Amino acid sequence: MPDPPDFSKSTCPLPLRDYPSIVMGHGGGGRLSAELVEHLFLPAFRNDALANLGDASIVASGGERLAISTDSFVVRPLIFPGGSIGELSVYGTVNDLAVSGAVPVYLSVGMILEEGLPMAILAQIVDDMAKAARVAGVQIVAGDTKVVEKGHGDGCYVNTTGIGFVPAGVNVGPGLARAGDIILINGTVGDHGMAIMSVREGLEFDTTIHSDTAALNALIADVLRAGGPSVHSMRDPTRGGVAASLNEIASSSQVGMVVDEASLPVRSEVRSACELLGMDPIHVANEGKVLIFVAPDRAEQVLEAMRRHPLGADSTMIGNAVAQHAGMVVARTTIGATRIITPQIGEQLPRIC
Amino acid sequence: MPDPPDFSKSTCPLPLRDYPSIVMGHGGGGRLSAELVEHLFLPAFRNDALANLGDASIVASGGERLAISTDSFVVRPLIFPGGSIGELSVYGTVNDLAVSGAVPVYLSVGMILEEGLPMAILAQIVDDMAKAARVAGVQIVAGDTKVVEKGHGDGCYVNTTGIGFVPAGVNVGPGLARAGDIILINGTVGDHGMAIMSVREGLEFDTTIHSDTAALNALIADVLRAGGPSVHSMRDPTRGGVAASLNEIASSSQVGMVVDEASLPVRSEVRSACELLGMDPIHVANEGKVLIFVAPDRAEQVLEAMRRHPLGADSTMIGNAVAQHAGMVVARTTIGATRIITPQIGEQLPRIC
Numbered sequence: 001m002p003d004p005p006d007f008s009k010s011t012c013p014l015p016l017r018d019y020p021s022i023v024m025g026h027g028g029g030g031r032l033s034a035e036l037v038e039h040l041f042l043p044a045f046r047n048d049a050l051a052n053l054g055d056a057s058i059v060a061s062g063g064e065r066l067a068i069s070t071d072s073f074v075v076r077p078l079i080f081p082g083g084s085i086g087e088l089s090v091y092g093t094v095n096d097l098a099v100s101g102a103v104p105v106y107l108s109v110g111m112i113l114e115e116g117l118p119m120a121i122l123a124q125i126v127d128d129m130a131k132a133a134r135v136a137g138v139q140i141v142a143g144d145t146k147v148v149e150k151g152h153g154d155g156c157y158v159n160t161t162g163i164g165f166v167p168a169g170v171n172v173g174p175g176l177a178r179a180g181d182i183i184l185i186n187g188t189v190g191d192h193g194m195a196i197m198s199v200r201e202g203l204e205f206d207t208t209i210h211s212d213t214a215a216l217n218a219l220i221a222d223v224l225r226a227g228g229p230s231v232h233s234m235r236d237p238t239r240g241g242v243a244a245s246l247n248e249i250a251s252s253s254q255v256g257m258v259v260d261e262a263s264l265p266v267r268s269e270v271r272s273a274c275e276l277l278g279m280d281p282i283h284v285a286n287e288g289k290v291l292i293f294v295a296p297d298r299a300e301q302v303l304e305a306m307r308r309h310p311l312g313a314d315s316t317m318i319g320n321a322v323a324q325h326a327g328m329v330v331a332r333t334t335i336g337a338t339r340i341i342t343p344q345i346g347e348q349l350p351r352i353c
Numbered sequence: 354m355p356d357p358p359d360f361s362k363s364t365c366p367l368p369l370r371d372y373p374s375i376v377m378g379h380g381g382g383g384r385l386s387a388e389l390v391e392h393l394f395l396p397a398f399r400n401d402a403l404a405n406l407g408d409a410s411i412v413a414s415g416g417e418r419l420a421i422s423t424d425s426f427v428v429r430p431l432i433f434p435g436g437s438i439g440e441l442s443v444y445g446t447v448n449d450l451a452v453s454g455a456v457p458v459y460l461s462v463g464m465i466l467e468e469g470l471p472m473a474i475l476a477q478i479v480d481d482m483a484k485a486a487r488v489a490g491v492q493i494v495a496g497d498t499k500v501v502e503k504g505h506g507d508g509c510y511v512n513t514t515g516i517g518f519v520p521a522g523v524n525v526g527p528g529l530a531r532a533g534d535i536i537l538i539n540g541t542v543g544d545h546g547m548a549i550m551s552v553r554e555g556l557e558f559d560t561t562i563h564s565d566t567a568a569l570n571a572l573i574a575d576v577l578r579a580g581g582p583s584v585h586s587m588r589d590p591t592r593g594g595v596a597a598s599l600n601e602i603a604s605s606s607q608v609g610m611v612v613d614e615a616s617l618p619v620r621s622e623v624r625s626a627c628e629l630l631g632m633d634p635i636h637v638a639n640e641g642k643v644l645i646f647v648a649p650d651r652a653e654q655v656l657e658a659m660r661r662h663p664l665g666a667d668s669t670m671i672g673n674a675v676a677q678h679a680g681m682v683v684a685r686t687t688i689g690a691t692r693i694i695t696p697q698i699g700e701q702l703p704r705i706c
Binding site: 027044143 | 372373374375376377378379380381386389390393394397398400402403409410412414415416417419421422423424425426427459461462463464465466467468469470471472473475476479480482483486492493494495496497498499500501502504505506507510512514516518703704
């Protein structure tokens with residue numbers, strides 16, 4: 001009997017009913033993930049806050065706007081160059097709140113541990129979480145631990161759920177980018193994905209590739225101070241990389257985008273690793289990067305503010321939003337041609353976060 | 354070579370350093386879970402909200418008090434008589450907020466799916482969550498899905514994190530029970546644990562044992578209306594059962610407790626199953642029960658209010674808090690003797706929720 005088809009590597013966008021069971025791609029943050037959300041979760045849970053599909057949901061609470069974001073982390077290996085699942089799980093949720101315009105304040109932590117996980121590894125992960133929470137200025141106020149039998153987990157899965165408050169006057173969202181907006185990024189792309197991949201594949205380069213995992217809330221506060229209401233949209237390009245994030249904003253905001261491929265900062269060792277593995281850095285995950293959509297009137301001030309921040313020294317403009325080809329992202333290649341940047345259907349790298 | 358000792362079945366309270374790795378008991382909600390919290394999580398994450406160790410953390414937000422609670426669900430099997438991981442994950446977090454005095458409002462859902470999970474099962478779980486959210490009157494406002502490879506999960510793990518608001522004037526907590534308080538419960542104990550156990554062990558009785566999984570927030574609102582400030586403490590006796598919850602409150606409030614064993618309501622089929630398996634219903638998990646500590650002046654009104662609610666028809670008094678033997682729970686047996694009710698060290702039934 002032939003093997004069943006491997007849908008996770010398929011490039012054909014099949015509707016949900018053609019998947020009798022879950023495939024890896026359903027967790028990849030690409031088109032399969034989106035189909036699960038669109039055809040299963042949204043119809044079941046339908047409400048306005050969820051339908052917005054931002055990195056965090058914004059809900060009213062008395063006179064305030066509360067931002068809520070949840071993320072489960074299943075990264076493999078648990079500890080990697082530049083970080084661990086501990087930092088990643090704190091920074092990931094902090095960043096999802098921050099790009100929604102919220103000031104992150106509280107985190108909950110839910111851990112699913114596998115029987116046999118060495119206590120020393122758990123202790124390091126917990127220590128990394130505590131340090132990361134201090135760096136990001138958030139409090140871990142609720143926790144839960146469950147244990148599953150050996151062979152029913154993978155050491156440690158972490159869920160973090162974050163709560164923040166959106167200051168008065170801040171209005172950013174995936175649907176608020178406008179034609180004419182300048183697209184900025186705070187540094188090199190692909191570092192996190194290639195750090196994980198290098199470890200898994202046993203690749204060796206002259207320089208070890210380190211994950212860029214970092215808390216972006218302080219940098220984003222600077223961006224909002226410098227840009228005010230001219231900052232329209234922000235997104236941290238994690239799963240699916242810059243390509244996925246740009247496509248999501250292009251689709252939600254119904255604008256086109258033109259990206260200058262040569263302007264996308266990529267470390268030479270990341271570029272080498274990508275070439276070796278046949279990957280494109282624009283599709284590779286980041287954990288300390290943010291895309292900013294800002295009107296031209298404040299783009300210069302925002303870029304300067306970003307460059308003054310330690311996490312934004314390499315900040316640069318990578319393109320702009322346009323009125324043409326709404327919902328579509330186009331790259332100008334180094335030789336002057338153009339190509340369409342589509343999101344991945346599944347994921348090129350499972351369990352990146 | 355002899356097998357390594359099975360600490361999960363040990364009855365000797367060893368300190369954390371004697372466990373080089375995680376054992377099943379660390380997730381059981383008993384003494385081993387408490388040691389992990391005390392020796393690992395609390396020192397790392399130390400803050401006042403967490404140190405309170407309630408079912409939910411209460412934090413200030415503007416003029417309001419926000420309650421935050423997180424819980425991961427790893428129940429096996431995913432679907433069982435009376436419910437599924439879907440309802441359980443919604444009601445579990447709703448109840449943790451409610452027993453903290455909060456009105457549950459928002460939920461986030463983080464799912465970790467195993468490659469190969471049949472889409473039809475996922476659809477049923479999601480449907481159960483949506484229905485449960487409607488029953489409980491909460492909105493699911495944020496979600497996340499990750500997928501792990503076949504053999505690295507167990508179909509579906511769910512984290513829910515809930516946010517609620519504590520109304521002005523409500524002050525309940527695990528440390529606020531007082532000597533003299535009457536202890537009430539809203540019905541039979543052990544139903545959930547024995548429903549799960551019967552399925553796993555293939556036990557057959559004349560009557561199928563159904564889980565009691567239910568949203569307790571409406572019943573608890575009635576309790577608070579009837580009891581006002583005389584309601585001091587509430588807890589839903591899930592993992593570790595009534596024994597664990599009473600011990601936690603006895604310890605936090607530094608009161609003793611005397612429970613009349615004959616007054617603890619137990620279904621006959623649950624009692625039979627417990628006898629067959631050598632378990633004590635007082636240690637078995639519930640998912641739709643709440644223990645209420647109320648001063649004598651309002652106990653009668655609270656009990657009447659509970660009995661008027663569909664989830665409280667079998668409500669009854671099971672004992673009271675006393676000034677003697679602070680931190681210790683004592684049961685009066687049917688033959689008039691007394692015995693000390695201690696929490697389990699690990700868990701008698703892994704992955705019950």
